[in-house]
Amino acid sequence: MSKIKFINEFDKNKTFTYDERIALLRRRKVAQTEEKARAGGANEDDYGLIVQDEFHYKLKPNHENGSIYGYSAWRENYCAILKEHPLYCDPLDAFVGKGFLFLERLRPADKKWNPAYPFDELQALFTKYNVISGIDNCHHFTPDLQIGFDLGWGGILRKLREQRELHDESHHEFYDAEIAVVEAIIAFLKRISGELAELAEIEENPTLKENLKQMAKVNLRVADNPPETFREAVQWMCWFSMLSRTYNRGSAGGQLDEMLRPYYERDIERGILTDDEAVFYLACLFLQDSRYFQLAGPDENGKDMTSKISYLCLDAADKINIACNLTIRVHEGLDEEFFKKSVAYLFKNKQGWPRYSSDSALAEGFMKCGYSLELARKRVAAGCHWMCIPGMEYTMNDTVKINLARVFEVAFYEMMEDESCKPSMEELWARYEKHLKIAVDATGNGIMHHLKYQSKTQPELILNLFQHGLIEKGVNITDGGANYYNMCVDGSGIAVVADSFAALAQRIEREGKLSFGEITAHMKENFEGKDGEYIRQLLQHSERYCGGDTLGDLYAKRVSDLYTALVRDLNVQHPGINFIPGFFSWSNTIGLGETVGATPNGRRYGEPINHGANPNGGFRRDGAVSSMCNSIGMIQPGYGNCAPVQLEFDPGIANDEEGVEKMAAMIKTIMQTGNTLLNINIIDANKILEAHKDPFKYPDLVVRVTGFTAFFAMLSPEFRQLVVDRVTSVNGSKIECE
Amino acid sequence: MTTLVTDIQRFSLSDGDGIRTTVFLKGCNMRCTWCHNPETISRTPELMFYRSKCIGCGKCFEVCPVGAHKLIDGEHIIDRELCKRCGKCAEACYAEALATCGKEMSVDEVMAEVRQDKAYYDNSNGGVTISGGEVLCNLEFATELAQRCKAEGISCAIETNLSFPFETIEPLIRELDQVMFDIKLFDGEAHKKHTGIPNKTLLENAYKLDKLGIPLTVRTPLIPGVTDTEENISAIAEYISGMKNLVRYELLNFNPLGESKYRGLDKENLHESARPLAEDRLAGLKACAEAKGITVKIV
Secondary structure, X not given: OOOOEOOOOOOOOOOOOXXXXXXXXXXXXXXXXXXXXXXXXXOOOOOOOOOOOOOOOOOOOOOOOOOXXXXXXXXXXXXXXXXXXXXXXXXXXXXXXXXXXXXXHHOOOOOOOOOOOOOHHHHHHHHHHOEEOOOOOOOOOOOOHHHHHHHHHHHHHHHHHHHHHHOOHXXXXXXXXXXXXXXXXXXXXXXXXXXXXXXXXXXXXXXXXXXXXXXXXXXXXXXXXXXXXXXXXXXXXXXXXXXXXXXXXXXXXXXXXXXXXXXXXXXXHHOOOOHHHHHHHHHXXXXXXXXEEEEOOEOOOOOEOOOHHHHHHHHHHHHHOOOOEEEEEEOOOOOHHHHHHHHHHHHHHOOOOOEEXXXXXXXXXXXXXXXXXXXXXXXXXXXXXXXXXXXXXXXXXXXXXXXXXXXHHHHHHHHHHOOOOOOOHHHHHHHHHHHHHHHHHHHHHHHHHHHHHHHHHOOOXXXXXXXXXXXXXXXXXXXXXXXXXXXXXXXEOHHHHXXXXXXXXXXXXXXXXXXXXXXXXXHHOOOOHHHHHHHHHHHHOOOOOOOOOOHHHHHHHHHHHHHHHHHHHHHHHOOOOEEEEEEOOOOOHHHHHHOOOOOOOOOXXXXXXXXXXXXXXXXXXXXXXXXXXXXXXHOOOOOOOOOOEEEEXXXXXXXXXXXXXXXXXXXXXXXXXXOOEEEEEEOOHHHHHHHHHOHHHOOOOEEEOOOOEEEHHHOOHHHHHHHHHHHHEEOOEEOOOO | OEEEEEEEXXXXXXXXXXXXXXXXXOOOOOOOOOOOOHHHXXXXXXXXXXXXXXXXXXXXXXXXXXOOEEEEOOEEEEOOOOOXXXXXXXXHOOOOOEEEEOEEEEXXXXXXXXXXXXXXXXXXXXXXXXXXXXXXXXXXXXXXXXXXXXXXXXXXXXXXOOOOOHHHHHHHHOOOOEEEEEOOOOOHHHXXXXXXXXXXXXXXXXXXXXXXXXXXXXXXEOXXXXXXXXXXXXXXXXXXXXXXXXXXXXXXXXXXXXXXXXXXXXXXXXXXXXXXOOHHHHHHHHHHHHOXXXXXXXX
């Protein structure tokens, strides 16, 4: 268990450069990560969470099932946590703001949804089609931190009080909860400031003592005032992270360079900030939390937003070099030098950052939903695979998944068990279409159920405060508080489905080598035995998705077109709500695969489904990245959400300037050919195999798991295996490692 | 027009400028003992057997018309004397343990594959590289492919041993944007001993080629005990230092990836124990070449 205060740790006479402080902080972070991994780890973001033993909170339920529901219970528990939550303080750091827990996870895991609002009929369909409905999930939309920068906590409190007076009693539950929460936050921050001042008295090293004094001063200011300096703004962001995470892991991020640029330029002009200090502060920000931030990209008028601070953000990430979730938005006017620098850092550090999004594909797609180009450009990368306009949208991004492979399985066996029909590709497609529609419609109904009753389950008491116009409306974001409702509906397992259709079409209809009956018999036997394996190999070596103009590509496009049309049809069923299709699995590849039996693409029972929009392993003998990305570009649903590309490279691919140039050209091409988002891992296969065997041998090894980067040691053995399989599966077959 | 193609490798990063597609044609006029693509030497299709992929289904035994697949002491072997290279066993091998190396392809078919990556070529100054085997053994096909690439705005390069009369290859060369050629050994006798042919034509061609104004890359594969001497590298570097269009001299570290191919072809690998050169040896050879005033890269 980590200590939470580090006073008088260094000799009185020791002096520190910023780089030394960053190195020491990084070392501490790696040690803490190792502790977290030994305590069980997690298959998700790092969150900057500290595992400690000095503070534990016992949930005060308001329901007999031991859970909490509605405004008052969330308010009371959150305020109680803040009252007791101790300060984590590292005098080397420029900021405080580390958190220890998430209130949402203190609830019983199976009692998250308010039982007063059941959805049993929908649940039966969700189970049948293996749909992750998103009902009971939270956050996954982006607040606009500019609201906090403009008002400060004090300003937000005043606004809440003013608006309460303007609204009738039906809104008082909302206002009373929000007011109590903000009062608790201000009191908490003032207490923290006082404790920092006390610690400054105890600390004996003059540099660290002065730092603690400054921290106390900065924290007192940002307790209720808007931040005025660069340091205050970043401290404010650190607290926002901790406060929203502590409530319900609330996500944030935003256009980091532009958010901080006014503070940076003003402080530089006043002569109270140097670039070295700014880099140090930014490194501390990345250390505090692994939030998603976007850098560069076009402003609403198309002008590139790259500025000096964009460069400093990259330099800071380079220095701290941990799980940094930075996304560069690639567009025609992107500063070439900045882009090249980002690619150089990606290949130098091999830590999975930054990643890249495509302005053209994302903006054009979002505009097809009826939005302006200006709004489309404001939609910034803020999560694993998702974009959001800060403070304007409610999205349920990345929380809804339809297992396309399971839908295929239902359709396939329905056809095979129907004695009145002769199995054929046409018949199978018709049944797939029918079942996919049922699954998509049920998912749409689930989203509507969530919207209707989420405030009775888990109101968004923190993120509500950073939505434009919500405080004036006096309702939770799910009750009409957002300006736009752009609901994310992701399909998972597209490669499994496309390859299954292709294998059947090729081996049965085109070549006549097998029959539906033979394949079904072997699937039911999970391809056991010598004959089973022979048939499995035949199916697996059929024309695959991402092979380049193959049957698999053809079916992937058909599946994508069908899925997109069905999701968009939800807009007709539920006027006023915009449903946006995408293809992503997040880290559910294992769980979703476990529910699906053997499939006609030669996949055995329970094996993971494909990752996101990526192909199944062995899609081409040369494993050509270009072929893969061309195909993924072709199956993008095209309404502003993502079907990301995930690439795994050996470090040798770009170990000199020429190699980096080629990678830069590759990234640009991928972003210009229909793709939306690109994640890249650069990992030595031998190193990751060693780390898989002994995760603590490389405790600072960071990988991009799905959309998020994580310390490899933090992942469960199953997830480590998934990453290992991807990294060691080059050119379509297992590479030989030393 | 068709020819035997052993492989088309897209997203190739080490066969010329930018991102490329490399088209490997079958057949070579040299017999380098270290060749890491031994399946490309013969001008006829060959059967490859990757034992580690075999699932033991026995289908190859069933379909072979001459009984070339045999089980001796529990080991599956191919009687290469009996094998007629008909490809029936490879067709029946769904595990891809057996594969026929060399597929008859038309220029149209090759173009259909290579044009898929045009956007990558355009952004990276890349293109198509025609390789081998020896590309000049398929001169007519290579020339038509290069012309078609040019017509579609795709940059085209070749990797060659340049050991053909210059007048016969000049029409192809004039269609190209880049030429990469090997000088493996500067000493004529040693060259003949290790590759099967002398290097006189090659060395003369190098300067004839230089007059055409096309960017040139010269390469030497570093084969332990054969080509990796300071004397050899210095002599080659000295010889090419006068070329006006030399972009750089590449020293290709020994590539052991041919091992599995030799096993797959049941051919003896004379360099089985050879390993890539260590960093310090590479640096030493690079310095030798650089001393002649040319740009050198280790690949």
